[in-house]
Amino acid sequence: MSQYNQLRTQPHRNQPLKETHPQDQRHPTANDQPSKALQHPLYGAKRPTATLIWLIGVICTVLWVLIIVGGLAVVIVYLIFRPRSPRFEISSATLNTAYIDMGSLLNADLTFLANISNPNKKIDVSFDIFEVDLYYRTTLIATTAVDPFSEMRLEAKLGTFHMVSSQVALHTGEMEQLRNELANSSISLDVKGSFRARSSLGRNFLHFKYWLHGRCSIVVNSPPGGALMSSKCITKR
Structure with a gap:
């Protein structure tokens, strides 16, 4: 009987014993659960673009188109009409009086004759403001204005x-310079126009306004x- 019990308690030689450890007994974790995103019926579907974003995109596109079209229009108009700035020139002048x-x-x-010309072949020009100033060095000594007028192409x-200048104060350096120029019969003056x-x-289908600035440096005798x-x-503009 004892021999029979001994045989029952001995394991089979061809079946090795299996050792178990507490760490081998794993519990289900969150990673083992199916993803909520995968379970969602809309998973993988493209979210619709917001209406505001579409509206901003359309507005930006329209603005870019308008800018491009406007730029092309300006280039075409320039190539067709070739606009040039009117010219202001002094053809003659007489210094009637000058003394300190x-x-x-x-x-x-001072009296001078100015030539205002429109060099454009396809553009008419009109002047609504025409002001002329006379300078000696940096000092304004006289000013005048002209009534509005127009010029055809x-x-x-x-x-x-x-x-006419009357009792205009000059700086000390300018006064000495003018004395020397009067003595040498060579007076330098600047005529500036705006x-x-x-x-x-x-034929008047398009108009645009701009400012011109003219400057003439003249030398006259005493x-x-x-x-x-x-x-x-x-x-120049």
């Missing part, structure tokens, strides 16, 4: 300007016969 009173006060009388007009022009394209010796003019 009370040591530092300038009195002067390739038209030029001559205008007479009478500039003009607001209005151009009409193609009075009373102070004739124009040289003139250099620049007109």
Whole structure:
């Protein structure tokens, strides 16, 4: 009997014993559960774009189209009409009077003839503001204005300007410079103009306004016969 019990308690030689450890007994975790996203019926579906985003996109597209079309229109108009700025030039001038009173006060009388021309072949120009200033060095000594006028294409007009200075104070350096120029019969003056022009394209179907700035540096003889010796003019926007 004892031998029989001994045989029952011995394991079979061909079946090794299996050791178990507490860590091998795993419990279900969250990773083992099916994903909630996978369980959602809309998983993988594309979310619809918000109406506001679509509206902003449409507005931006329209603005870009308008900018491109406007740029092309400007280029086409420029190539067709080839707009050029009117010119302001001084053709003759006479310094009638120029003397220094009370040591530092300038009195002067200048008359000059200006040529205002429209060099465009397809554009008419009108001027609603036309102001002209006379400077000696950096000091404004006289100013005048012209009534509004118009010029047809390739038209030029001559205008007479009478500039009078009365008791204008000069800086010490300018006063000494003017004394030397009067003695040498070579007086330098600057004529500056500010003009607001209005151009009409193609029989008045398109208008645009802009400012022009003209500057003429002139040299005249001493009075009373102070004739124009040289003139250099620049007109730009």
